[in-house]
Amino acid sequence: xxxxxxxxxxxxxxxxxxxxxxxxxxxxxxxxxxxxxxxxxxxxxxxxxxxxxxxxxxxxxxxxxxxxxxxxxxxxxxxxxxxxxxxxxxxxxxxxxxxxxxxxxxxxxxxxxxxxxxxxxxxxxxxxxxxxxxxxxxxxxxxxxxxxxxxxxxxxxxxxxxxxxxxxxxxxxxxxxxxxxxxxxxxxxxxxxxxxxxxxxxxxxxxxxxxxxxxxxxxxxxxxxxxxxxxxxxxxxxxxxxxxxxxxxxxxxxxxxxxxxxxxxxxxxxxxxxxxxxxxxxxxxx
Amino acid sequence: xxxxxxxxxxxxxxxxxxxxxxxxxxxxxxxxxxxxxxxxxxxxxxxxxxxxxxxxxxxxxxxxxxxxxxxxxxxxxxxxxxxxxxxxxxxxxxxxxxxxxxxxxxxxxxxxxxxxxxxxxxxxxxxxxxxxxxxxxxxxxxxxxxxxxxxxxxxxxxxxxxxxxxxxxxxxxxxxxxxxxxxxxxxxxxxxxxxxxxxxxxxxxxxxxxxxxxxxxxxxxxxxxxxxxxxxxxxxxxxxxxxxxxxxxxxxxxxxxxxxxxxxxxxxxxxxxxxxxxxxxxxxxxxxxxxxx
Numbered sequence: 060x061x062x063x064x065x066x067x068x069x070x071x072x073x074x075x076x077x078x079x080x081x082x083x084x085x086x087x088x089x090x091x092x093x094x095x096x097x098x099x100x101x102x103x104x105x106x107x108x109x110x111x112x113x114x115x116x117x118x119x120x121x122x123x124x125x126x127x128x129x130x131x132x133x134x135x136x137x138x139x140x141x142x143x144x145x146x147x148x149x150x151x152x153x154x155x156x157x158x159x160x161x162x163x164x165x166x167x168x169x170x171x172x173x174x175x176x177x178x179x180x181x182x183x184x185x186x187x188x189x190x191x192x193x194x195x196x197x198x199x200x201x202x203x204x205x206x207x208x209x210x211x212x213x214x215x216x217x218x219x220x221x222x223x224x225x226x227x228x229x230x231x232x233x234x235x236x237x238x239x240x241x242x243x244x245x246x247x248x249x250x251x252x253x254x255x256x257x258x259x260x261x262x263x264x265x266x267x268x269x270x271x272x273x274x275x276x277x278x279x280x281x282x283x284x285x286x287x288x289x290x291x292x293x294x295x296x297x298x299x300x301x302x303x304x305x306x307x308x309x310x311x312x313x314x315x316x317x318x319x320x321x322x323x324x325x326x327x328x329x330x331x332x333x334x335x336x337x338x339x340x341x342x343x344x345x
Numbered sequence: 346x347x348x349x350x351x352x353x354x355x356x357x358x359x360x361x362x363x364x365x366x367x368x369x370x371x372x373x374x375x376x377x378x379x380x381x382x383x384x385x386x387x388x389x390x391x392x393x394x395x396x397x398x399x400x401x402x403x404x405x406x407x408x409x410x411x412x413x414x415x416x417x418x419x420x421x422x423x424x425x426x427x428x429x430x431x432x433x434x435x436x437x438x439x440x441x442x443x444x445x446x447x448x449x450x451x452x453x454x455x456x457x458x459x460x461x462x463x464x465x466x467x468x469x470x471x472x473x474x475x476x477x478x479x480x481x482x483x484x485x486x487x488x489x490x491x492x493x494x495x496x497x498x499x500x501x502x503x504x505x506x507x508x509x510x511x512x513x514x515x516x517x518x519x520x521x522x523x524x525x526x527x528x529x530x531x532x533x534x535x536x537x538x539x540x541x542x543x544x545x546x547x548x549x550x551x552x553x554x555x556x557x558x559x560x561x562x563x564x565x566x567x568x569x570x571x572x573x574x575x576x577x578x579x580x581x582x583x584x585x586x587x588x589x590x591x592x593x594x595x596x597x598x599x600x601x602x603x604x605x606x607x608x609x610x611x612x613x614x615x616x617x618x619x620x621x622x623x624x625x626x627x628x629x630x631x632x633x634x635x636x637x638x
Contacts, residue, residue, distance in 0.1 A: 070439070070441065074542065075441060078436055078439045078441055079441070081432070081435075081436040082436045082437065082441075082447055085429070085432060085433045085436055085437075085451075086447065086450055086451070088429070088510070088513075089433075089450065089451055089453070089454060089510070089513065089514065090450060090453070091469075092454075092462060092465035092466055092469060092510070093453060093465065095465065095468070095469055095476050096464075096465040096468070099468060107474060108473075108474055109474070110473065110474065110479075110490075111479065111482065111483070112474060112475070112476065112478070112479020112480070112482070112483070113479075114476070114479075114480075141458075154362070155362050155363040155366055156363065158359035158360070158362065158363075159359060159360050159362070159363040159364075161359055162355075162356045162357075162359035162360045163360075165356075166352055166353065166355070166356035166359075168352075168353045168356050168357070174360070174364070176627060178363075178367065180623050181367055181371050182567070182568075183567050183571070183619045183620075183622075183623055184371055184375065184616070184619070185571070186571045186572075186573050186592070187571065187573040187592045187595065187596050188378075188571060188592070188595075188612055188615050188616060188619070189371065189374040189375065189378060189612070190595075190596065190599065190600060190612075191378060191381060191599045191600075191605050191608050191609055191612060192373070192374035192375075192377035192378050192381065192609075193370070193374050194600070195377065195605075196370075196373070196374060196377075211370060212370055214366065214370070215366060215367055215370035215371050216371075218363055218366065218367060222363065247352075247355045251359075272456055275458060276455075276456060276457065276458050276459055277458075277459065278458065279458070279459060279460050279574050280573055280574065284600055294458055294460075294461075295458045295459070295460035295461070296460075298460060298461070298464065309468055312464060313464075313465070313468075316461040316464060316465070319458070319461065320453075320457040320458065320461055323456050323457055323458075324453070324456075324457075326456075328449065
């Protein structure tokens with residue numbers, strides 16, 4: 060680190076104060092719902108439905124984390140479904156994206172630029188826009204009310220991100236490496252399998268993680284529309300089981316939400332370095 | 346390896362699975378939507394060609410209101426996301442102890458299943474027992490509880506704020522990455538010349554950030570225009586239609602009332618708007634990258 064860099068990053072006390080105050084305001088906005096949600100999960104229902112409002116729980120307990128499994132016996136199944144759907148989506152995305160990214164990164168052919176743009180445009184149609192024909196398509200394929208109805212559309216809208224992320228990564232691999240393999244007489248497939256994939260492994264892992272998280276976070280609309288069987292429902296739809304006839308069981312709903320997001324939160328803490336670079340790669344220098 | 350015939354064939358073999366998949370799941374339904382929009386398709390067995398009937402049926406005062414509302418909703422949501430995102434990125438870009446942790450703490454709204462964050466907001470907006478109304482009463486800002494989601498004007502802003510909350514982490518981390526890509530020697534040169542921190546921010550960081558801000562707001566525009574989960578879970582487009590955006594209206598018509606044809610006509614309109622945004626996006630980004638050279 061050169062000398063100016065050290066000097067330039069030295070803050071006076073009022074600058075530090077301002078920055079920390081700014082960060083505090085910002086993070087309060089970002090995290091307030093989680094804090095409130097957690098406190099709600101500790102409060103007994105009677106306390107939740109009473110005025111005036113109290114922020115901190117009185118005699119708070121983790122009771123809701125026990126009763127939530129009793130009120131909605133299928134809850135473990137919903138978590139499993141979410142994991143299962145996201146895992147299959149991730150595997151299919153990788154199978155499709157790795158060769159496609161390699162093709163864009165290493166070969167020059169007419170239409171490559173347009174095709175890359177078209178892949179990006181695909182993302183616009185994710186969600187509800189194509190719901191009607193997708194519903195008819197799923198029905199004619201006979202996969203309504205199965206896992207496939209949630210997996211098949213999910214994959215299509217995660218492919219573009221995967222291609223762009225991996226393409227940016229593969230472009231950084233020196234061409235000399237695969238050209239050397241070619242000189243030695245290796246075929247394209249051999250080069251892909253033995254040279255490119257091993258070197259691109261960190262990039263592939265980033266794509267896998269971001270695909271999994273995207274699939275885990277965005278299962279709502281397909282699950283809502285294409286599946287009505289509760290045994291296949293993923294977490295976001297399964298949580299509606301806590302919406303009773305009369306009243307929402309808010310403390311258990313929040314407890315169940317925290318149990319449901321625990322895996323994602325653990326993943327963030329272990330993988331945050333890859334996540335930030337992965338999710339924002341290709342964004343800055345494209 | 347480039348350009349030779351066998352290389353081109355191999356390139357297409359590698360691409361084929363991904364291209365075919367996207368054609369089947371995105372391109373085919375897109376064409377299907379277009380065709381459906383000229384029919385009276387529904388749950389009935391028979392489907393008739395109705396020409397422009399679906400389109401002429403939706404062009405009425407109510408639908409014009411829905412379109413305008415969608416644009417207003419999107420405009421405010423994207424603008425506020427960009428403002429808060431730029432603020433957050435600037436704060437997190439400062440080299441202060443703990444910033445690695447602060448960056449991680451920015452992510453949860455983005456990473457957790459959307460529905461969960463929305464439930465939490467739903468409870469906070471609750472009029473009788475929710476946190477926001479409760480806090481406002483305690484601080485003496487209002488006398489009686491406000492049911493945010495039960496009145497049109499507040500429900501409109503409540504859904505926007507939740508959408509902002511979900512979108513802010515991505516904007517923040519994206520702009521943060523852009524800030525960190527700015528060469529450090531620019532700052533050092535300015536520092537040597539005696540430029541103060543705020544001056545450096547205004548004259549170096551902000552101008553160099555503009556291309557990324559434009560790119561991000563275009564991307565954000567597209568996803569916000571399509572935003573479904575938030576409004577659907579919080580208000581289902583109510584009360585009395587005051588949070589009904591185009592996508593919600595399409596869903597209600599097509600899936601709620603099983604009028605596939607009429608729903609498809611609405612979806613086609615959405616696709617037209619999205620295509621316009623998309624063309625703008627590519628125009629702008631290609632101009633920006635041309636400007637780099």
